[in-house]
Amino acid sequence: MSEKTEYRGSIHQSQKDLMLNWYEQLDRAATTGDPPTVSMMISGNCVELLEGFGAVPLYPEVNALQLAIRHQSLDPILAAEDLGYAADNCAYVKADIGCMLKGITPTGGKLPTPTLILCNFVGCNTYLKWFEHTAKLTGAPLYVIDVPFMRTDEPRKEDVEYVVRQLKETVEKLEQLTRRKFDYDRFRQAVDCSRRSEDLWSQIKHLARSTPSPFDAYFDAITLMGPLYVYRAKPEGVEFFETALAELQAKRDAGHGVYEREHYRLVMEGPPPYPYFRTFRDMFAKWQACAVASTYSTVGGLWEFGFRHDPDHPFESVALHMIEQNVTNRNYLQRYEQIRRYVEEWNADGVIIHFVKSCRLFSAGQGDMRDYFTKQLGIPTLYIESDLEDPRYFAEAQTKNRIDAFFEALEHSKATALRGSA
Amino acid sequence: MRIASGVDVGSTQTKAVMMSDNGGINILARALVDTGANVQRAAERAFDKCCAEAGIQTGDVGFVVGTGYGRYKIAFGNAQMTEISCHAKGAGFLCPSTRTVIDMGGQDSKAISVGANGEVLDFVMNDKCAAGTGRFLANAAEVMGISLDEIGPLSLRGKYPVKLATVCTVFVESDILSYLAQGKKGEDILNGVHLAIAKRTVSLARRINLEPEITMTGGVARNCGMVHALEEVLARKLQISPDAHFMGAVGAALFALEKLDQSFEFGTWKGQHATSGGH
Ligand code: SF4
Numbered sequence: 001m002s003e004k005t006e007y008r009g010s011i012h013q014s015q016k017d018l019m020l021n022w023y024e025q026l027d028r029a030a031t032t033g034d035p036p037t038v039s040m041m042i043s044g045n046c047v048e049l050l051e052g053f054g055a056v057p058l059y060p061e062v063n064a065l066q067l068a069i070r071h072q073s074l075d076p077i078l079a080a081e082d083l084g085y086a087a088d089n090c091a092y093v094k095a096d097i098g099c100m101l102k103g104i105t106p107t108g109g110k111l112p113t114p115t116l117i118l119c120n121f122v123g124c125n126t127y128l129k130w131f132e133h134t135a136k137l138t139g140a141p142l143y144v145i146d147v148p149f150m151r152t153d154e155p156r157k158e159d160v161e162y163v164v165r166q167l168k169e170t171v172e173k174l175e176q177l178t179r180r181k182f183d184y185d186r187f188r189q190a191v192d193c194s195r196r197s198e199d200l201w202s203q204i205k206h207l208a209r210s211t212p213s214p215f216d217a218y219f220d221a222i223t224l225m226g227p228l229y230v231y232r233a234k235p236e237g238v239e240f241f242e243t244a245l246a247e248l249q250a251k252r253d254a255g256h257g258v259y260e261r262e263h264y265r266l267v268m269e270g271p272p273p274y275p276y277f278r279t280f281r282d283m284f285a286k287w288q289a290c291a292v293a294s295t296y297s298t299v300g301g302l303w304e305f306g307f308r309h310d311p312d313h314p315f316e317s318v319a320l321h322m323i324e325q326n327v328t329n330r331n332y333l334q335r336y337e338q339i340r341r342y343v344e345e346w347n348a349d350g351v352i353i354h355f356v357k358s359c360r361l362f363s364a365g366q367g368d369m370r371d372y373f374t375k376q377l378g379i380p381t382l383y384i385e386s387d388l389e390d391p392r393y394f395a396e397a398q399t400k401n402r403i404d405a406f407f408e409a410l411e412h413s414k415a416t417a418l419r420g421s422a
Numbered sequence: 423m424r425i426a427s428g429v430d431v432g433s434t435q436t437k438a439v440m441m442s443d444n445g446g447i448n449i450l451a452r453a454l455v456d457t458g459a460n461v462q463r464a465a466e467r468a469f470d471k472c473c474a475e476a477g478i479q480t481g482d483v484g485f486v487v488g489t490g491y492g493r494y495k496i497a498f499g500n501a502q503m504t505e506i507s508c509h510a511k512g513a514g515f516l517c518p519s520t521r522t523v524i525d526m527g528g529q530d531s532k533a534i535s536v537g538a539n540g541e542v543l544d545f546v547m548n549d550k551c552a553a554g555t556g557r558f559l560a561n562a563a564e565v566m567g568i569s570l571d572e573i574g575p576l577s578l579r580g581k582y583p584v585k586l587a588t589v590c591t592v593f594v595e596s597d598i599l600s601y602l603a604q605g606k607k608g609e610d611i612l613n614g615v616h617l618a619i620a621k622r623t624v625s626l627a628r629r630i631n632l633e634p635e636i637t638m639t640g641g642v643a644r645n646c647g648m649v650h651a652l653e654e655v656l657a658r659k660l661q662i663s664p665d666a667h668f669m670g671a672v673g674a675a676l677f678a679l680e681k682l683d684q685s686f687e688f689g690t691w692k693g694q695h696a697t698s699g700g701h
Contacts, residue, residue: 367629370629371629374544374630375631380544383546397491398530398547401491401504401505401506402547404503404504405504405506405507405542405545408503408504408506408507408542409506409507409541409542409543409544409545412507412541412542413541413543416539416541
């Protein structure tokens with residue numbers, strides 16, 4: 001049985017065009033030194049700030065995942081292990097470092113030495129070490145923005161001020177490095193573009209509350225995430241999300257889902273196994289199971305619950321986004337709550353937790369999370385393990401077995417519930 | 423009379439069970455063969471053997487459900503289900519008061535929380551490596567130079583179990599060798615081996631609601647040393663059916679019978695039929 005799992009509309013083409021254009025700019029920067037480029041982490045990225053310099057972001061994580069999806073991640077990982085990286089190190093790091101060592105890029109084009117390596121240290125300690133090493137390998141200057149972890153429900157005033165001060169220092173640093181004056185108006189416009197992109201993105205995510213959901217909020221959402229990180233602060237980004245919303249809305253209004261019949265609605269927790277992205281997706285497609293929400297699609301920003309960048313307080317809202325509004329920097333209880341709301345408000349049948357060996361930040365504590373959902377909330381929850389970048393950790397038969405068993409059980413309980421209500 | 427069969431293709435052994443429904447449900451025959459390298463062949467051999475044992479022709483069998491890791495390779499099967507569903511189903515049938523199944527097989531172990539009708543409520547499995555599974559016991563037996571059948575009874579004689587530093591299937595060898603070099607008794611070493619696995623299995627099982635009655639299934643249920651060690655760690659008796667080893671196949675055959683009398687509850691499952699065996 002083959003299930004049609006992918007929606008192909010014009011947004012896929014414009015997504016490709018946008019991302020290609022981004023890689024072209026990076027290629028140009030590598031050859032001519034223009035535009036300036038800033039290397040950053042996806043989580044809590046401050047891409048708006050870069051607009052004030054006409055600078056382009058460079059995301060090592062995006063490069064790493066592109067490689068993995070194209071089944072090219074193992075070589076660079078092995079190169080990094082040759083250098084001394086341990087089996088336990090995050091494979092995103094190893095793939096990135098390995099690429100530098102071997103001169104590999106995901107598109108085959110050139111990647112520039114960044115004008116600045118900006119370590120927006122959000123939640124994950126690995127970022128620091130990763131960027132330190134990149135700085136050493138490339139000779140590019142490193143600046144760390146230390147973002148306090150969310151240890152209270154609300155970020156404290158001092159925390160926001162602390163981050164704002166560092167953002168302003170980043171501006172000074174970039175003025176020196178690019179020899180350009182920071183364009184505050186352009187920065188504000190960028191923050192306003194972000195606000196609009198985020199609003200559209202949030203509406204898209206809320207479309208998945210419909211039954212059937214017009215798109216898969218895990219697998220399809222990943223297509224939309226590239227533009228979200230690179231373009232949200234630009235008019236092109238706003239335009240892209242307008243088109244995406246219109247297309248998906250039309251699909252929703254026509255009652256078209258991801259499958260001919262949507263059998264199950266899921267919430268996905270954890271990053272996907274990029275080296276086996278298609279295989280993994282097919283395991284859910286077989287059961288006509290659609291993800292209606294996912295935590296992974298909130299690593300770069302959590303907008304579906306109302307947060308927006310604010311052009312009237314540009315620095316503060318960028319700081320708030322970095323501290324509070326991305327899943328990486330939030331504490332575990334906040335993540336529990338986020339998932340619980342998804343299950344309830346997006347009307348899901350169960351939760352899939354995908355543990356990835358690479359990522360302690362995402363995965364530590366997921367065993368307890370499973371306990372919490374199954375035992376305390378009574379939500380069917382499946383826990384599976386592999387990796388987001390290293391193909392050696394994916395056991396196809398075992399993963400499939402667990403997924404099939406999970407759906408067999410769901411099937412049974414659905415049938416019993418139906419019989420009970422008949 | 424409706425006749426249906428379940429074939430459980432495990433990593434080490436393949437089990438087939440023939441069942442009939444004639445007002446009451448009965449097991450007509452069982453068959454057991456080593457899986458070996460040719461999984462498809464093993465399934466055929468087990469099935470043919472089981473038909474012969476039951477004194478019926480293959481054409482008399484109305485429906486065949488395959489389970490176990492090699493289930494998609496069963497060319498003659500009508501449908502497949504995971505061994506998780508099948509073990510729960512089988513245990514619910516043979517030991518109706520079962521609420522938890524601990525299944526220990528050749529390469530994995532799992533704990534299943536079971537509902538009143540033998541349905542899976544929740545389950546957990548060991549991670550990818552074979553630590554703490556039947557394979558681990560086989561390795562231990564090999565290092566000790568005794569047969570797999572002997573290790574259980576021998577371990578029961580151990581009074582001073584050694585503490586194993588690992589449940590890793592590879593490293594257990596050096597661990598055992600060093601105890602042998604220290605002059606520890608074989609029975610104490612084996613007692614320690616069984617306890618180490620039991621502890622690991624129980625901590626896995628605690629991730630689900632570990633409610634009584636607890637039924638043990640799978641090939642390792644034939645090992646009295648393992649049963650004893652698990653009972654010791656759990657501080658309660660386990661239910662062990664004489665058909666514990668066949669539980670997956672029994673469950674599969676029950677699903678096959680349900681399929682025949684239309685009481686089958688798996689709507690989406692219609693899409694899962696793969697009679698070509700190609701997967
Ligand atoms: S450990 Fe996780 S959050 Fe940290 S860099 Fe690796 S994948 Fe990203």
